[in-house]
Amino acid sequence: MKPTAQALARAAAAFAALGEPTRLAVMHRLAHEGPQGTVRLADHAGVSRQAITKHLEALEAAGLVRGARDGRTRVWSVQPRRLDDVQRLLGVISAQWDDALERLRAAVEED
Amino acid sequence: MKPTAQALARAAAAFAALGEPTRLAVMHRLAHEGPQGTVRLADHAGVSRQAITKHLEALEAAGLVRGARDGRTRVWSVQPRRLDDVQRLLGVISAQWDDALERLRAAVEED
DNA sequence: GCGAAGGGCAACCAGAAGGTTGCGTATGGA
DNA sequence: TCCATACGCAACCTTCTGGTTGCCCTTCGC
DSSP: OOOOHHHHHHHHHHHHHHTSHHHHHHHHHHHHHOOEEHHHHHHHHTSOHHHHHHHHHHHHHTTSEEEEEETTEEEEEEOHHHHHHHHHHHHHHHHHHHHHHHHHHHHHHHO | OOOOHHHHHHHHHHHHHHTSHHHHHHHHHHHHHOOEEHHHHHHHHTSOHHHHHHHHHHHHHTTSEEEEEETTEEEEEEOHHHHHHHHHHHHHHHHHHHHHHHHHHHHHHHO
16 A cells, blocks of 8 residues: 555655646646647647647656657547546545544553 | 636646756655655755755745744645645546546537 | 753755757658 | 658756755753
8 A cells, every 4th residue: 555666656656747837738638639630729729839849748647648649640639547646545544544644643542 | 616817827837836846855755754854954965054945935936835933943744735736626627527538428429 | 940852934955847949850641 | 742740959047945054042851
């Protein structure tokens, strides 16, 4: 149940990727509307194609998204596995906190 | 089920806070060991007191942690609610992605 | 009352991050 | 064949970020 240092590092990278409003919006859009190309995402996000490309590559580096070339367009899709991993990590942290509070309560009651 | 723009903004802030390795480690430590003071956290993180204070205040601004003055020490504790919120958001995104894939599959089969 | 421990505030610094523009390169369709 | 579309690469700029040091203030214990 205890996350490894490597797991924490990967999770930190994923959180950092999700921590930028434009990127989180892109993730949400991809998840909601399915795979789509760079230009469309750029148009909707209101930034240049190069800017959105940087964001998408950041998400890809974090393992949250995957880009596949199809003819002259690059199609992006959500990579749900890493998403599930970090979601689980948050659950673990929450649970650990509950445990810590319980131990604290027990210790106080012993006095 | 669809997250509001405000919810996305809050989540982005939380993710950004969690996206820094030192801060994620602090969160993990707080959750695992329970509430503790600034100096102890700084010592363990291997950075200066001022550095860790900035991190903790960042986490506090994101609603992930709360600092309470107790005598001359400032005691920090996890604020699990925002943590649960962002965890839930990740679940929603995952679910939306599954739906999108299913719609895609159905559309392909219609051809 | 005094020293040490825990903090707050501010200045400062180097590097990362987000964004833009410019330009050259493949690819699909009329 | 030609043109518009979708990209890749690179330079450049500005702002944000993580970290440090220096100094002064408050609180606890002896």
